[in-house]
Amino acid sequence: MNDTSRRNKKDLQRLLACIPVITGPCELDLLVFFYRHPRSILTNEQLAALVGYDTKQIAHAIEAFIGAGLLERTQTSMHAARMYVLVPEGPQLGGFKTLLDLASTRQGRHDTLELLTPGRAGPPSEINAKRRLRVVA
Amino acid sequence: MPQADLVRTGIAGLDEILPGGIPRGNVILVEGTIGAGKTTLGVEFVYRGASQFDEPGIIVLFEVSPHKLFRDALGFGWDLEKLEKQDRLKIVFTTRDVLRQELQQADSVLLGEASKIGARRIFIDGVARLVGGNGTPETRSAFHVLTEGLQRENLTAVLAVEASFNDGNVNGTFAEESIADTVIRLKMEDTQRAISRSIEVVKSRGQDFQMGRHTFRIVDGQGVQVYRRVQAPRKASRDRAAAFDPDTRVPTGIPGLDELLNGGYFLGSTTVVAGISGVGKSVMALQYLSESARRGERGLMLSLDEQVPQILRNAASIGIQLEELIKNGLVHVEYEPPQEIEVDVHFHHIERLVHEFKPKRVVIDSLSTYGSTLGTGGRIFRDFFHALVALMKEEQIAAVYNHENPEMLGMASMMGEFAMSSLVDNILLMNWVEIADSFRLGLTVAKMRANPVNRVTHECEIVNGQGLRVLPRTLPAAKRPFSSYAGLVSRAPTRRPREREEGVSADGDRME
Numbered sequence: 001m002n003d004t005s006r007r008n009k010k011d012l013q014r015l016l017a018c019i020p021v022i023t024g025p026c027e028l029d030l031l032v033f034f035y036r037h038p039r040s041i042l043t044n045e046q047l048a049a050l051v052g053y054d055t056k057q058i059a060h061a062i063e064a065f066i067g068a069g070l071l072e073r074t075q076t077s078m079h080a081a082r083m084y085v086l087v088p089e090g091p092q093l094g095g096f097k098t099l100l101d102l103a104s105t106r107q108g109r110h111d112t113l114e115l116l117t118p119g120r121a122g123p124p125s126e127i128n129a130k131r132r133l134r135v136v137a
Numbered sequence: 138m139p140q141a142d143l144v145r146t147g148i149a150g151l152d153e154i155l156p157g158g159i160p161r162g163n164v165i166l167v168e169g170t171i172g173a174g175k176t177t178l179g180v181e182f183v184y185r186g187a188s189q190f191d192e193p194g195i196i197v198l199f200e201v202s203p204h205k206l207f208r209d210a211l212g213f214g215w216d217l218e219k220l221e222k223q224d225r226l227k228i229v230f231t232t233r234d235v236l237r238q239e240l241q242q243a244d245s246v247l248l249g250e251a252s253k254i255g256a257r258r259i260f261i262d263g264v265a266r267l268v269g270g271n272g273t274p275e276t277r278s279a280f281h282v283l284t285e286g287l288q289r290e291n292l293t294a295v296l297a298v299e300a301s302f303n304d305g306n307v308n309g310t311f312a313e314e315s316i317a318d319t320v321i322r323l324k325m326e327d328t329q330r331a332i333s334r335s336i337e338v339v340k341s342r343g344q345d346f347q348m349g350r351h352t353f354r355i356v357d358g359q360g361v362q363v364y365r366r367v368q369a370p371r372k373a374s375r376d377r378a379a380a381f382d383p384d385t386r387v388p389t390g391i392p393g394l395d396e397l398l399n400g401g402y403f404l405g406s407t408t409v410v411a412g413i414s415g416v417g418k419s420v421m422a423l424q425y426l427s428e429s430a431r432r433g434e435r436g437l438m439l440s441l442d443e444q445v446p447q448i449l450r451n452a453a454s455i456g457i458q459l460e461e462l463i464k465n466g467l468v469h470v471e472y473e474p475p476q477e478i479e480v481d482v483h484f485h486h487i488e489r490l491v492h493e494f495k496p497k498r499v500v501i502d503s504l505s506t507y508g509s510t511l512g513t514g515g516r517i518f519r520d521f522f523h524a525l526v527a528l529m530k531e532e533q534i535a536a537v538y539n540h541e542n543p544e545m546l547g548m549a550s551m552m553g554e555f556a557m558s559s560l561v562d563n564i565l566l567m568n569w570v571e572i573a574d575s576f577r578l579g580l581t582v583a584k585m586r587a588n589p590v591n592r593v594t595h596e597c598e599i600v601n602g603q604g605l606r607v608l609p610r611t612l613p614a615a616k617r618p619f620s621s622y623a624g625l626v627s628r629a630p631t632r633r634p635r636e637r638e639e640g641v642s643a644d645g646d647r648m649e
Contacts, residue, residue, distance in 0.1 A: 036204035037230040038221075041239065041246060046232055074246050081235040083246040 008102060012112050015099040021068040025113050026057040028103065034071060035100055038086040046081075070096075143344075144192070144258070144293045147185025148178065150363030150485075154347040155338060159319055161257075162291055163342065164284045166264075166313055168300040169323030174334065174355055175297035177213075178323070179260035180206065181360040182295050184215045186258040187225040194258035195251050195292075196228045197236060201262065203228040213360045224254045236261070237279070240286030248290050256292060264296040264313070277312040284316055318342040324350070331477045336363055352481035364481035368520040371527060383587075387498060387535040390428020391421055393607025397582050397595065402563060404497075405533045406586070407526050409504065409558075411540045412567030416578060417597065417605045418539040419443070420455055422500040424604045425537060427457045429498045430467040437496035438468070439487065441475045441506040448472075455604040469494050475510045480521050487525065491532055499534050501525075505541040519557060526560050542566075562586040568594070570625045572617075579625050580607060594625045 022028050033051050034040070044062075048055045062084070065071035075082035103112040143158035152158050159165060169175045183194035196217075198206065206228060210217045220226035227250055231239075239245040251259065264283070287294040298313060300322075314320050319341040325332050335350040353363040388401035395401050402408055410418045422438065429436035440448060448470055452459035462468040471490070473483065491499070504522070511518040529536040538561075558564060564584040569576045579594040596608045596619045610620050622630040 036202045038203060039227060039250075040230040041235050042231060043235070046235070074249075076242065076244050076246055078242050078244065079235075079238045081231070081238065081246075083229075083250070 008108070009111055009115070012099070012102055012108075012115055015095050015102070016112070016115055018095040019099065021064045021070065022099075022116065023064075024116050026051075026053045027061045027064065028109075028112060028116065029053070030058065030061045031065065031070070031096065032100060032103070034065075034084060034086045035096070039083070041081050041083045043080040043082070144186070145190060146182050147189050148181055148361045148363065149359065150351075150353070150365060151336075151361070153365055154336075154351055154363060154369075155319075155341060156345065156347075159293065159341065160343040161293055162288055163293060163318035164287060164316070165293070165295045165319040165321060166317035167295055167297050167321045167323065168314075169297075170301055170325065171299065173323035173325055174353070174361065175299075175323060176201070176262050177355055178321075178361050179262060179295045179297050180210060180217075181213070181215070183226060183258050183260045184210070184217065184220070184360075187220050188215075192257035193225045193254045194227075194260065195247070195254075195256050196226070197247070197259065197261040198228065198230050199233055199236075199263045203230055212357060214358050215360070227251075227254060227256070233263075237283070240283055245286075248286075251290060251292065256290075258294070259287065259292045260295045260297070262297045264298045277316065280313050280316050314339070323353075329477075333479055352479050354482065364479070364485040366481050367484045367524045368516075371524070371531070382533060388428060388432075389421070390424045390431065391605055391607065393595070393597075393609070394421075394580070397590065397607065398563075398585065399588055402535045402537075403587065404535055405530045406535055406562040407529065407560065408535070408537045408563040408565065409540050409561045410537060410565045410567065411542045413543065413569065414541055416567040416569065417599050418541075418567060419448075419451060419502055420599055420605045422502055422537060422539060423448075423452045423455060423457050423459065425498060425500060426459070426468050427452075427462070429496075430462045430465070433467070434497040435466070435494060436468050436498040436500070437490060437494055438470045438500045438502065439490075440470065440472045440502045441510075442502055444472045445470050454601065455599075456602045457604070469496070475506045478507075478510050480511060480517055484521060484524055484528075488528060491528060491534065495532075496534060499529060499536045501536065501538045503539040503541055505539075522557055522560060558584070566626065567597075568626050570594075570596075570619070570622075570630055572622065572630060577619075579619065581626060594619060 016022060022031060029051050030047070030053070033047075042050070044055045044058050047062075048058045051058065053061075062071065062073070066073055070087055072085045072087055073082050074085075099112070102108045142161050144161050144163075145152050145158040146155070167175045167178055180196060183196050186192035186194050196206070207218050217226060217228065221228065229247060229250065231247070236247070239247040250256075264280075283296075284294075296313075296317070320339040322337045322339055324335045324337070326335060334353050334355070336353045337350045338346045338348070347365060347369045349366050349369060351363055351366045351369070353361055356362050382404050385404045386399070386401035387404055388395045389398065410421060412418055426436040426438055438448070443451070449459050459468060459470070463470060469490070473486070507521065508518055511521060526536075561584070563582070563586065566581040566583050568579045568581070570579045571577075578597045578599070580597045581592060581594045582590045583592060584590075593610075595610070597605055598608060599605045608618075611618055619625060621633055623633050624630050
């Protein structure tokens with residue numbers, strides 16, 4: 001491993017430490033998706049198809065993001081699609097942009113995933129954050 | 138229609154062909170093949186609304202990621218991300234199924250978002266598969282539901298739909314076309330190996346518009362630029378018509394010529410100087426501009442044949458410091474390469490130059506180059522020349538067009554294959570005349586409207602450091618004047634009998 005690679009990995013570790021909600025590849029890829037589509041109206045099934053994970057994983061990750069204040073969700077009761085809005089003032093977003101730049105290359109994503117070990121952070125209920133969920137009936 | 142009920146697109150040139158804009162609440166269908174510019178036009182419509190007219194908007198995407206849209210928009214100087222942060226614009230990524238459901242219900246999150254920012258405009262990119270099918274009653278019904286949803290929110294909507302065109306007829310979007318209020322077609326056409334883009338307003342409920350295909354370009358740092366087609370009727374200005382000056386003459390500055398023209402060309406007149414290459418047409422043009430500057434008037438030269446440094450050098454060789462005149466703002470010279478001229482774009486450029494620089498004299502060098510580029514057979518060249526002449530007359534500019542006649546000795550016709558002498562007020566013919574073993578230069582004022590001329594061929598010469606001058610009818614004894622000959626332009630000049638020579642007395646003495 002050369003110096004640049006070592007430095008990048010150190011930066012990645014530091015950034016990941018600031019964004020504990022990224023616990024695995026699903027969270028990483030889903031957050032990248034929302035970063036590139038900061039306002040979207042989609043069903044969980046559509047999200048799963050677009051990002052490439054199953055709906056359970058997607059649902060779990062979304063709850064984590066909402067709990068961490070990174071994402072807002074608005075839904076109607078009439079159909080399954082919800083509006084997801086990445087919160088620009090979210091507490092961890094500055095670090096996330098840097099993480100995205102580093103993780104946007106093939107090697108960078110590979111390095112990031114290598115650092116994401118199982119059990120890095122607990123399930124959403126253990127994360128001390130406010131849930132923001134609005135249901136429009 | 139009152140201006141307040143029109144939505145200005147803000148897209149350069151488009152509000153001119155849709156006079157003032159589009160009726161508010163219209164559903165606008167923009168059709169075109171891949172790469173035609175539909176997305177750029179739609180995004181610009183919303184961007185201009187949000188940034189220039191205080192009309193927030195929504196952009197709905199199905200395939201392109203907003204991230205890429207932000208990136209691409211920056212290339213045009215549009216900071217969409219900034220407008221989003223200011224709540225003047227929202228970009229929503231969704232699927233067609235979801236959008237269809239959203240527009241069918243009263244408590245739609247999409248429309249709620251639009252309402253939150255006070256959106257007045259919406260662009261939906263890629264509508265065709267939203268409604269499925271092709272011309273079936275279900276397609277029609279689905280599109281109708283879509284438009285009803287948009288109109289419920291009083292949004293002026295641009296919907297981009299991919300369509301192919303076959304001999305001018307569109308394939309696959311008939312149902313949508315009949316329901317939409319405004320239909321705009323974008324085409325990319327193969328023109329002698331080049332590709333040119335055109336935009337056509339096919340219909341627009343509630344307003345008049347300029348029909349036909351207009352050229353448009355997608356310009357870096359700006360966006361869409363529409364160039365009204367050159368054949369489109371111009372709006373006559375009553376003020377300009379009232380200010381028409383029928384009497385003022387514009388001297389040419391060419392020694393000996395103004396006497397033949399009774400003082401010069403009329404203001405607003407069209408003059409063609411025709412002759413083979415090398416007879417001095419460009420020299421005359423430079424002297425014409427120099428005279429303009431001497432009188433404190435602005436002169437414009439548009440060259441398709443020679444680049445500016447060459448023109449400056451040619452001017453210096455006849456004693457005209459053109460560069461100085463340019464620096465002083467009295468003369469403006471432009472070169473435009475003739476290859477692949479798009480006539481609408483070119484005319485727009487000339488029109489802008491004329492409006493900004495406000496010249497009293499214009500020289501275009503040369504008409505024949507336009508002919509070889511645009512072709513003289515079809516209507517395009519003729520319509521373009523009509524438009525040029527009309528523009529110059531409107532602006533009361535004395536315009537001179539150089540025209541290369543291919544015949545070296547004499548001329549069979551005044552303007553050859555161009556056949557537009559009826560549009561021209563004044564025609565000067567420049568000819569080589571072979572007498573004995575040398576070529577001498579002849580000038581004939583063949584036509585001058587509202588001005589009697591004697592149509593006598595006069596000899597000219599180009600003097601190094603001075604330019605062209607028209608010689609008197611009598612010459613020093615060493616040189617037999619043109620008046621000694623007959624048939625100068627007919628390619629077979631012959632000596633007149635001595636007693637019929639002008640300037641020769643009955644006993645053979647030359648009269649000075």
